[in-house]
Amino acid sequence: MSMMIRPPHSVLLVVGREDFVPPTTFGGATCVATPDCVAVAVIDVTQSPTRIALSPSPGHDLRKLGEFWIESEGLVSIRDIFGREHDTMGVPPGLTLVTIWGDRDDAPRDVAVQITR
Known part of the structure; x- marks a missing residue:
């Protein structure tokens, strides 16, 4: 199921722990990670909501x-x-594979977060 949101500052965080450490810079990438957090730069909140x-x-028709x-x-x-939590999914404790899919390479409007183990 998908939902439309307007995240402040056009960044989404995918986290696996309550006490997580977010990345400090994107370094030109659309998504970057630390050991317990993935940050995704999404479309500017003033241009459009993010799905x-x-x-x-995986997401359909996404890269x-x-x-x-x-x-x-x-x-x-x-x-x-x-x-603010927008969605959550139960997984076994430990390492989890997070794959980020988007409708475009830079600042996607549609983002699918695939969780596998």
């Missing part, structure tokens, strides 16, 4: 933007930079 989906299957292993305590969630 997000969190699921174990792979990045693949990262993050540490999880049993849940993976999509949050904005203020910590």
Whole structure:
């Protein structure tokens, strides 16, 4: 299931722990990660809302933007930079593979977060 959101500052965080460390810079990439957080730069909030989906299957008609292993305590969630949770999925504790899919390479409007183990 997908939903439309308007994240502040056009950044989404995919986190696996309550006490996570977000990346400090994008370095020109659309998505970057630390051991427990993936940051995704999305379309500017003033231009359009962002459609997000969190699921174990990849997004349709989307391109792979990045693949990262993050540490999880049993849940993976999509949050904005203020910590507001937009979606969550239960996973086994430990390392979880997070694949980010988007409708374009830079600042996507449609983002699918695929969670596999």
